[in-house]
Amino acid sequence: MRARLVALAATALLATTGCGLQAATQYTPPSAPGSIEPIDGVEGDEIVVGAKNFTEQLILGKIAxxxxxxxxxxxxxxxNIPGSVPARQGLVDGDIDMEWEYTGTAWLSYFGESDPIPDPQEQWEAVRDVDEGNGLTWLPPAEANNTYAxxxxxxxxxxxxxxxxxxGIAELPVEERxxxxxxxxxxxxxxxxPMLETYxxxxxxxQGVPRxxxxxxxxxxxxxATDDGLCNFGEVFTTDGRIPALDLTVLEDDRGFFPAYNISPVVLTETLEEYPELADxxxxxxxxxTDEVLQVLNARVDVEGEEPADVALDWMVDEGLVTRG
Structure with missing residues (x-):
């Protein structure tokens, strides 16, 4: 997902205007305070929220x-920005105040590092430290980790x-691999x-995995294909809604091969300094x-055909973050 979006950046840039941003559907259902309450003195102040143009990002963007x-x-x-590169550029240029980002995307794609850091917290700290110099603040990450599996x-x-x-795959007969x-x-x-070599x-x-x-x-x-039994093991993304919808079971990456792609709110540092309440x-x-929460939310859009904004509001109401307006 992440690298594919980066690879399509040139095409995506052709589809954008100005700073590379594209307006999303403006539909957002009305809401009112819950545990999130109005901040004194900010009424009418403008803040720009960005998100990429795939389901999970649209849901997270509407939550923000x-x-x-x-x-x-x-x-x-x-x-609904078409691609990782224009979304990132919007932040770097100061045209976006806040968006959700993935630690692995920043480390491997934006910063050009070749070796991911296996520990999720250390990976977050590494991208946080680099982006301090770019005027961006990474707020603490979610448990949700949209990585390969x-x-x-x-x-x-x-x-x-x-x-x-x-x-455990190594314990199976070759024909079952x-x-x-x-x-x-x-x-x-x-x-x-490399994953098969690691295992x-x-x-x-x-005697390993024949081509x-x-x-x-x-x-x-x-x-x-995995659900139909054409293969025993299918490559998935860990927060994809089709995992629960098709009753698939994700295997534990017990040797820690796959990079961490934990989700974190990234905010312009100057915006956060002006409105420190954003961190709260x-x-x-x-x-x-969590992975499980995002699987359910993503499935409501990808499988059941609901609007990301409606899914976002329903979840926030259920969690007591906001109420219906």
Whole structure:
């Protein structure tokens, strides 16, 4: 997801205007204070919220829009920016005051580092420290970590020895080590080949994972193919709503191979200095964001066809953050 968006940046930039931002649908349902309350003295002050143009980002963006409207700001909704690069540039240029970002995206894509930091907290601290020099503040991250993983259809678990970790794949017969992946993942340096090497079942080795055991599919098709049993193990993103919708079970990355992509609110430092209460607002929201929560919210959009803004408001009301307006 993250690298694909970066790879499409040139195309995305052609679709934008001015600073590279594109107005989102302006629909946001009315809301009123809950545990998030108005900030004294900010009524009518403008603040710009950005978000990229995939489901999870749209939901998170609307959560921020709703929270800041309730706090009293006149929110400019710049969610639905087509790509990571223009979204990032909007922040760096000061045209966006706040957006949600992924630690791994910043480290590997924006900063050009080749080696991720395995520990999620240390990874967040590293990107926080770098971006201090760019006038951006990374507020504390969520538990939610939208990284790569492999999942298996839950009904097949008894046949596969109730496997729960990636290490367990090495205990299976070679013919059961079948994988569905997208083309980019098959060639990444944090993708299929290095992952299999890390887990002691090298790609192309007759005693590891023969190449005939690999199916290369479009991203969306991987989920369906895994659910249909065309392969035992399908590449997924850990917060994708299709995981619960298709009753897939995510295997634990017990050797810590995949980079951390924890979600964090990123705010212009000068905006945060002017409105330090923003840290308190997002401090109420971020701890509630887990993989399981985002799977449910993403599924309501991707599987059930609901509007991201409605999904965002429903969740915030359920958590007591806001009430309906």
């Amino acid at each position: 829009v709703i929270a800041l409207q309730v706090a009293g700001f006149d929110v400019v909704d710049r969610t 492999f999942a298996v259809r839950s009904e097949a678990l008894p046949e596969l020895g109730n496997i729960s970790t990636l290490s 079948t994988f569905c992946v997208e083309s980019e993942f098959a060639s990444r340096n944090d993708g299929l080949g 002691g079942i090298p790609l192309g080795d007759p 005939d055991n690999i199916r290369i599919l479009d991203t969306g098709a991987v989920y369906e 607002i997002f401090g109420q929201i971020t701890p509630l964001l």
